Amino acid sequence: MKFNYRVLSAFGVAGFATAMAVAQVTLNPIADARIFSEVPNANLGGDGLGVYTEAGVATHTLLMFDYSSLVGQQVLSATLRFHGFSDFGSTAVTTTNVYLPGKTWTENQVTWLQASSGNAWTNPGGDFVGTTGNQGTDPFASTTGNMFPFPTTLEFDVSSLVIAQVEGSLPNTGMMLTGVDGNYWLWASREAGTAANRPELIMRTIPVPEPASMVALLGLSGCLYRRSRRK
Numbered sequence: 001m002k003f004n005y006r007v008l009s010a011f012g013v014a015g016f017a018t019a020m021a022v023a024q025v026t027l028n029p030i031a032d033a034r035i036f037s038e039v040p041n042a043n044l045g046g047d048g049l050g051v052y053t054e055a056g057v058a059t060h061t062l063l064m065f066d067y068s069s070l071v072g073q074q075v076l077s078a079t080l081r082f083h084g085f086s087d088f089g090s091t092a093v094t095t096t097n098v099y100l101p102g103k104t105w106t107e108n109q110v111t112w113l114q115a116s117s118g119n120a121w122t123n124p125g126g127d128f129v130g131t132t133g134n135q136g137t138d139p140f141a142s143t144t145g146n147m148f149p150f151p152t153t154l155e156f157d158v159s160s161l162v163i164a165q166v167e168g169s170l171p172n173t174g175m176m177l178t179g180v181d182g183n184y185w186l187w188a189s190r191e192a193g194t195a196a197n198r199p200e201l202i203m204r205t206i207p208v209p210e211p212a213s214m215v216a217l218l219g220l221s222g223c224l225y226r227r228s229r230r231k
Helices: 004-012 011-019 159-167 212-230
Strands: 023-027 030-037 047-056 057-064 074-083 094-101 114-116 141-145 154-155 175-179 184-187 202-208
Touching: 030 047, 047 175, 074 159, 094 114, 094 154, 141 154
Parallel strands: none
Antiparallel strands: 023 202, 030 057, 047 057, 047 184, 057 175, 074 154, 074 202, 094 141, 094 175
């Protein structure tokens, strides 16, 4: 069997070694909450999740995932999935965005005005930043659509945010979802009686190569490269 060095290089040495070890890991949130501008001091940690923005009234959603089970794994991709309620939702096409919360928050304490008891948000409705680190701009992920007909699911490609959180280049303060004006969606939370309706973070992972394995693979790639040059 002849190996093509160019193919190996394009695929990546680590990818070549672990292609058969790709796994799917699904996590449910360890905390989630909805915060609502009309009841700015109310904690809605046990309610359904959603986003709503219209005429100065807004709802945002917060989620937190525990990545400790991913030790020794490299995340390749991550999809955030919600399941919609059948009695609420926007008939119009609307957009929902995913941001990084700017502060650590507590599920049974977070409100429109505070991330946790005695720890106020700098911005009412939450501190949330995008890829450029600016408040409320350049979201890590967006999805546009409607919530009818039911039942339905809503998905976000949150790969860049999750990979950065798992690798430690961004803090794991969870995720915050907000909507554009006219947005009105409501989803099942982690407390949903039907487990299949709870929010999910679905990831593709591979084992992080051991240093010795990487040295051997680099040696193999060098050998293949020399062979390809002699042809």
